[in-house]
Amino acid sequence: MTARLKPYAVAHARNRKLLCLIFAALIVWFLTSGSLSAQAPMTLNVRIGFHDQFVPDQYTPIRVQITYQGPPLTGELVLRQEIRRPLHPPRSLEMKLALQLGSNTRQLHVLYFPLSAYPAAEEDEPELSVMFLVEGQEIAANRIRLLDAVRSEPFVLVVSDTSFPRVLPTGEQIEQVEGSELPSDWKGYASVRRLYVGRFYSRNLTPEQQVALEQWLSRGGELVVLTGDNFYVQDAPWLRRLLPLDIDEIQRVETLGARIGVGRSRGEVIYEQEGFPLLVRGQQGRGTIYVAALNLLEPSTVQRSIWAKLSPSVTELPTSSALGTELFREMELQLPPKAFLGGLLALYAAGFGLLSLWLLRRPRWVTGSASEMQALVGIRAHGWGVFVLLVSWIGLFAGLTLSYLQKPEFTRPAQSLEVSLIRGDTRLPWAWMQSWYSVFPKRTLSLELPLERPALVLPQEETSLTVGLQPERLQLEFSPTPLEAWKPQYLYLEDMLPLQIQLEVDEKPGDVRTPAVRVYNASNWALRDAVLVQRGIFYLLGDLPPGKAKEVALGDGGASSWPSAGDRRGGSFDFEGRVKERLYSMIQPEIQAQLKRGDGNSVLLAWASEEGFPVQPHENRWILKLLLIVATREG
Amino acid sequence: MTRQSDKRLRVAEMIDPDYWIDEATWSAYMAFLLITGVLLLIFLPNSQRLGESLASPPPDTVLFPAFFVVLFGILAITLGQAEIEWQARLLWPGSLVHLFTRQLLALGLTLPYWLIFLTAHSLNPWISLGVLLHLCVYGLVLGLFGWRLALTRRSDIFQFNMKYLFFTVYFIGSFFLPGLNYLNPLWPLDRLLGDNRATDWIPLLAQSHLLWIGVGVLLALWVRRCLTREEEEGRAHGVNVSQHRT
Numbered sequence: 001m002t003a004r005l006k007p008y009a010v011a012h013a014r015n016r017k018l019l020c021l022i023f024a025a026l027i028v029w030f031l032t033s034g035s036l037s038a039q040a041p042m043t044l045n046v047r048i049g050f051h052d053q054f055v056p057d058q059y060t061p062i063r064v065q066i067t068y069q070g071p072p073l074t075g076e077l078v079l080r081q082e083i084r085r086p087l088h089p090p091r092s093l094e095m096k097l098a099l100q101l102g103s104n105t106r107q108l109h110v111l112y113f114p115l116s117a118y119p120a121a122e123e124d125e126p127e128l129s130v131m132f133l134v135e136g137q138e139i140a141a142n143r144i145r146l147l148d149a150v151r152s153e154p155f156v157l158v159v160s161d162t163s164f165p166r167v168l169p170t171g172e173q174i175e176q177v178e179g180s181e182l183p184s185d186w187k188g189y190a191s192v193r194r195l196y197v198g199r200f201y202s203r204n205l206t207p208e209q210q211v212a213l214e215q216w217l218s219r220g221g222e223l224v225v226l227t228g229d230n231f232y233v234q235d236a237p238w239l240r241r242l243l244p245l246d247i248d249e250i251q252r253v254e255t256l257g258a259r260i261g262v263g264r265s266r267g268e269v270i271y272e273q274e275g276f277p278l279l280v281r282g283q284q285g286r287g288t289i290y291v292a293a294l295n296l297l298e299p300s301t302v303q304r305s306i307w308a309k310l311s312p313s314v315t316e317l318p319t320s321s322a323l324g325t326e327l328f329r330e331m332e333l334q335l336p337p338k339a340f341l342g343g344l345l346a347l348y349a350a351g352f353g354l355l356s357l358w359l360l361r362r363p364r365w366v367t368g369s370a371s372e373m374q375a376l377v378g379i380r381a382h383g384w385g386v387f388v389l390l391v392s393w394i395g396l397f398a399g400l401t402l403s404y405l406q407k408p409e410f411t412r413p414a415q416s417l418e419v420s421l422i423r424g425d426t427r428l429p430w431a432w433m434q435s436w437y438s439v440f441p442k443r444t445l446s447l448e449l450p451l452e453r454p455a456l457v458l459p460q461e462e463t464s465l466t467v468g469l470q471p472e473r474l475q476l477e478f479s480p481t482p483l484e485a486w487k488p489q490y491l492y493l494e495d496m497l498p499l500q501i502q503l504e505v506d507e508k509p510g511d512v513r514t515p516a517v518r519v520y521n522a523s524n525w526a527l528r529d530a531v532l533v534q535r536g537i538f539y540l541l542g543d544l545p546p547g548k549a550k551e552v553a554l555g556d557g558g559a560s561s562w563p564s565a566g567d568r569r570g571g572s573f574d575f576e577g578r579v580k581e582r583l584y585s586m587i588q589p590e591i592q593a594q595l596k597r598g599d600g601n602s603v604l605l606a607w608a609s610e611e612g613f614p615v616q617p618h619e620n621r622w623i624l625k626l627l628l629i630v631a632t633r634e635g
Numbered sequence: 636m637t638r639q640s641d642k643r644l645r646v647a648e649m650i651d652p653d654y655w656i657d658e659a660t661w662s663a664y665m666a667f668l669l670i671t672g673v674l675l676l677i678f679l680p681n682s683q684r685l686g687e688s689l690a691s692p693p694p695d696t697v698l699f700p701a702f703f704v705v706l707f708g709i710l711a712i713t714l715g716q717a718e719i720e721w722q723a724r725l726l727w728p729g730s731l732v733h734l735f736t737r738q739l740l741a742l743g744l745t746l747p748y749w750l751i752f753l754t755a756h757s758l759n760p761w762i763s764l765g766v767l768l769h770l771c772v773y774g775l776v777l778g779l780f781g782w783r784l785a786l787t788r789r790s791d792i793f794q795f796n797m798k799y800l801f802f803t804v805y806f807i808g809s810f811f812l813p814g815l816n817y818l819n820p821l822w823p824l825d826r827l828l829g830d831n832r833a834t835d836w837i838p839l840l841a842q843s844h845l846l847w848i849g850v851g852v853l854l855a856l857w858v859r860r861c862l863t864r865e866e867e868e869g870r871a872h873g874v875n876v877s878q879h880r881t
Binding site: 328331336338346391401 | 669
């Protein structure tokens with residue numbers, strides 16, 4: 001009996017071991033998989049904009065503090081907003097940042113996201129979803145209601161250790177922020193119109209914050225620095241470089257009843273008294289920097305007069321959101337022309353008809369015995385010649401048709417347009433590029449656009465987008481992926497490029513020689529139809545390939561307009577002509593304004609054709625960029 | 636004359652291009668080529684501004700293939716009917732190969748058309764392979780039907796009436812009767828090219844084509860049986876069918 005039971009006992013023991021092993025493996029799997037992580041304690045503390053307010057459709061800083069207590073984790077921080085506009089299909093914008101979290105960690109991440117004030121698809125009010133995902137599984141989430149955070153006017157920020165009144169004498173309602181709250185990326189200033197600097201240790205700003213501030217200024221921001229006694233703490237090399245007033249000392253002027261910063265003005269003196277420049281304005285690209293030589297919050301005899309001179313003005317980059325859409329609708333969707341194809345097919349059918357008639361004339365079959373037929377195999381062998389002829393005829397026309405249809409406008413399933421305006425200033429190391437990108441998929445296809453620089457990207461119209469944030473790189477994916485056929489997508493992009501085109505105005509006061517301007521193109525752009533404008537006269541430079549320089553003498557006549565911007569062919573504008581005219585008309589007032597600012601100011605205009613977004617293989621893209629570089633005459 | 640050389644001769648004959656085009660079929664080919672060419676040109680979308688394109692629905696990708704399928708179906712039945720002229724000469728399965736090569740010639744002749752159609756509609760070339768496969772199976776099945784029809788009765792009027800009656804009933808019936816949808820040639824085309832483009836079209840097409848191949852095998856067996864019976868009847872009446880010439 002025992003002998004019979006023994007094998008059972010052994011088998012039972014084996015089974016138990018096996019079960020234990022499976023159980024242990026399950027525990028290990030459970031511990032290592034997302035099951036535990038999913039319950040790991042993580043909190044997402046989110047703060048939006050400045051003082052929890054935001055301006056709709058402008059890039060807004062979103063500060064997300066992740067507090068995590070658990071094993072190391074790799075995942076994605078995702079910001080997502082679903083938008084439902086009246087009479088429009090819902091759209092969404094998603095931003096993803098890949099993150100690695102250590103165990104028991106606390107991290108602060110600032111993302112710049114264009115929040116919308118439209119309600120979410122399933123909700124009655126706007127909402128922002130902030131999530132942390134691990135392999136697509138939600139670990140933690142925070143839904144931020146945005147209705148009370150919407151602000152209609154751009155921000156006027158104040159950074160100061162002393163408190164400012166809520167409303168300034170200029171009528172501006174301010175938000176006072178800490179220095180650490182100032183964005184470290186120019187995109188974070190997109191909803192800020194003006195920044196006041198009071199008593200503040202500007203050395204405390206990080207290099208990233210300093211660069212961001214400078215870049216925002218060159219984009220069109222306004223900086224107002226209230227000096228006087230404040231300057232003792234404000235003083236920093238980076239700020240001195242920006243200020244249009246070289247302050248040498250702070251002294252009390254009894255007649256003004258205030259202590260003022262005394263120094264040499266490098267800009268336009270807006271207000272002065274007793275020989276002291278009290279309000280000086282300087283330009284930084286499109287931006288403006290005001291320096292008040294005294295602290296305007298302290299009482300003085302000129303306080304009110306200077307505040308009156310600081311009334312707000314609009315200097316931001318004009319963003320014509322409809323430009324891309326309008327030009328794209330003008331573009332022609334090229335398909336194979338019927339007349340040409342009709343002719344080709346008629347020729348093909350006629351050829352086949354003639355071939356058939358010729359075939360019918362030949363002895364095709366014979367009657368007789370198999371041996372007679374065998375004798376005729378040699379004759380019938382000619383049939384293979386017919387075969388070759390027939391296949392050649394089909395092949396010839398198929399080849400001809402195929403080679404004709406190989407044009408990119410026929411074969412590539414996505415038709416797209418990229419138009420840009422590039423604005424540069426010879427006094428700045430970078431230029432601003434505004435691009436409007438539109439794509440029309442003729443059939444369902446996937447399209448991803450990697451961007452080398454972290455640019456500002458705003459989806460337009462009904463476009464839904466997922467933006468993957470990587471260090472120094474953006475990965476743009478239209479959603480849904482793949483793109484639906486016959487449904488266009490529109491993007492607006494703002495980017496900052498290093499300015500690699502030099503413009504040297506060789507004009508000295510009292511020099512009897514004809515002044516000349518030398519243009520050196522160190523960029524990758526091939527410049528076409530370049531022209532230099534000075535005192536309303538257009539001096540033609542022509543084409544300027546990369547790495548080449550050209551010089552134009554400003555006294556040798558010139559034209560009254562830029563022929564390339566209104567090039568009529570056959571009496572009417574073709575598409576290129578229309579785009580050029582439209583872009584040029586957009587910037588014409590700016591050119592006039594720049595020329596009016598100084599008699600010796602010059603403006604370089606040229607067409608450049610290098611792409612901003614990398615062109616994808618199945619995309620037939622038409623690209624045009626208008627380059628505008630301002631050279632300001634010193635002194 | 637050995638049996639092997641006789642077989643080789645028949646194989647040479649049934650694929651000999653001289654046998655593809657005769658008085659009965661060249662006009663059918665020409666008519667097919669011209670009508671499909673005109674239809675292609677009619678249904679091709681025109682170049683237009685994107686603003687106008689966005690205001691209108693996408694160009695229809697099914698209309699041309701639908702007309703093509705109807706015309707090709709009629710041509711396939713006609714070629715099947717004409718096979719009766721060749722069956723005695725080429726015997727079985729020579730006639731079957733002959734029928735198939737004629738269908739392929741008709742499809743091959745329209746190769747430039749399909750290139751234009753695919754490019755104009757920016758369609759995936761793999762889809763065109765699916766369409767070609769679909770048309771091959773479809774043409775062969777209808778060709779076999781035409782052949783069987785010609786074997787039923789030699790009367791031209793009977794054949795003409797039956798051909799169009801069957802074709803209309805088949806088309807409409809398979810379109811509206813849910814059970815027969817898989818047999819409708821427009822259904823796979825809609826799956827391949829139309830708005831209802833399915834992502835899982837491979838199994839659906841496999842179902843459809845398997846059903847068609849089944850029908851084709853049945854028709855082939857039926858034709859084979861008729862031919863055998865005719866041969867036996869001929870022998871009974873003292874006629875050597877294999878040497879009969881029309």
